[in-house]
Amino acid sequence: MIKTNMPLRMVKDKASQGLVFLFSVLLAIPLMVILFYVVKNGLGVMSWTFLTHLPKPVGESGGGISNAIVGTLILVGLASLVSIPMGIFTGIYLSEYGNTKTAKYVRLCVEVLQGIPSIVIGIVAYVWVVVTLGHFSAISGGVALGMMMLPVITLSTEETIKLIPKTLKEASLALGVPYYRTMLSVILPTGLNGILTGALLGISRVAGETAPLLFTAFGSPFMNANITKPIQSLPLLIFNYSTSPYEEWQKLGWGASFLLISMIFCLSLITKGVTRKR
Amino acid sequence: MNQEILKIQNLNVYIGDTHIVKDISMGFLRKNITAVMGPSGCGKTTLIRCINRMHELIPTAKVTGEITLYGRDLYAFNPIYVRRKIGMVFQRPNPFPTMSIYDNVLAGYQLNGVSLTRQEKDHIVQDALKKAALWEEVKDNLHRKGTFLSGGQQQRLCIARALAMKPKILLMDEPTSALDPKATSHIEELLIELKKSVTIVIVTHNIAQASRISDSTAFLYMGELVEYESTKKMFTVPKDKRTEEYLIGKFG
Ligand SMILES: Nc1ncnc2c1ncn2[C@@H]1O[C@H](COP(=O)(O)OP(=O)(O)OP(=O)(O)O)[C@@H](O)[C@H]1O
Ligand SMILES: [Mg+2]
Secondary structure, three states, X not given: XXXXXXXXXXXXXXXXXXXXXXXXXXXXXXXXXXXXHHHHHHHHHOOHHHHHOOEOXXXXXXXXXXXXXXXXXXXXXXXXXXXXXXXXXHHHHHHHOOOOHHHHHHHHHHHHHHHOOHHHHHHHHHHHHHHHHOOOOHHHHHHHHHHHHHHHHHHHHHHHHHHOOHHHHHHHHHOOOOHHHHHHHHHHHHOHHHHHHHHHHHHHHHHOOOHHHOOOOEOOOOOOOOOOOOEOOHHHHHHHXXXXXXXXXXXXXXHHHHHHHHHHHHHHHHHHHHHHHO | OOOEEEEEEXXXXXXXXXXXXXXXXXXXXXXXXXXXXXXXXXXXXXXHHHHOOHHHXXXXXXEEEEEEEOOEEHHHOOHHHHHHHEEEEOOOOOOOOOOEHHHHHHHHHHOOOOOOOHHHHHHHHHHHXXXXXXXXXXXXXXXXXXXHOOHHHHHHHHHHHXXXXXXXXXXXXXXXXXXXXXXXXXXXXXXXXXXXXXXXXXXXXXXXXXXXXXXXXXXXXXXXXXXXXXXXXXXXOOOOHHHHHHHOOOOO
């Protein structure tokens, strides 16, 4: 009986292996298609002018997207400025006092925040900042993106610090080092790679966000470094230009897509490098 | 001449609802080595961690009784001051992984924001590493990470780190339990040398080690201090039956 079943089992085994392989290949197809189109349409647009010039008015050819590049950097910078320190401190708190009631609520909040759709976060930033200031601004966009980064950084900091052996903290305290200095000068540097990874993941997560910026940073055709004024960003520019009827603008949109994807790809490579060093 | 530098009186330690250290009273003589022995789980670590107030890290720990340092209440001092005067070496070597050998030795100063000149630093590092019998092995690699060292070397680095702070008392929690015989004998020689300047309390499971290096020995059993005697006396004529059984290897 057993003998006669053997070939059948082997067939089943081979078949399921084949199926798994097939699906893995299928999964790669959408990615390949996206990359194909973005590279095909975007690579040709890349030029020094594209990176350093402002967009030209409709009808004129050429022009670049320097305002969106600077805008994205400013927005991500603003978001990082608030969310990285806050996320790190919250992460330390959660890892140190994880069993207290407060910490449990804080962790729940962070997890819920992580699951909130980005458009809703945009609305919150709109009500908080845009309505208060009375106009769209880079700051409101930074707040929206910061709120999205916060949970990523908090949770990865918590995980990282939890993995650091307790004996290290004890070693420092036993030398008469005060608690806060132990955390800042011993525990944080030891977990630096993990925390950095969290920060980079957070940045990659928000660098391509469009929805929360639609009614916060809003977009702008001008070069702007004033954080109280509306500001352009790569995803916003892609959204606006690609849906426009002008061929010149659509081209810029493809170029911006290529640039954005390349930036995020580089970030993941850096993140991988940092993680490996750990 | 030989007075008690540290004195424990009626010390009780509770963690949560468990009574762990039960009414222990004992004194520690200056520049002596005191061995603390007893079966696993009897409260040795808990006892010595009360001496540099590391038990305060456990939120559920409660302590009653009195510990005096130079006749003054230990718990009236700032814990940071206490820990600078009373150094500790842990069961497992725990050098700071982000720091070089050099910085590990100086960690107690640098983390406390004490500024030193280059010469002072070099002097402290060399002195502490020599005392810990590690200098010859690492003097050409002082700026490599401390975690590149072998386990025994790491433990000696941790001893050097504690010695660099010039503590009056050194608490050691099974410092050689993770080491091979050669590294162990290194550290034993070192302790005998250190005795000239430091009072040492060492927890050990190694009966031979206690007999080789200690002046007096405390035997703990289930949180109680069963016997506290000069090592010679205890190892030749133990007073308590439980001590005798432990020494001939009946438990632990
Ligand atoms: N942080 C803690 N929380 C709860 N119980 C603890 C804690 N630390 C120690 N204990 C308990 O206290 C008792 C004594 O522990 P301790 O570590 O002092 O023993 P020990 O004599 O050092 O043992 P060993 O020789 O195995 O190191 C044990 O029963 C242990 O379960
Ligand atoms: Mg112990």
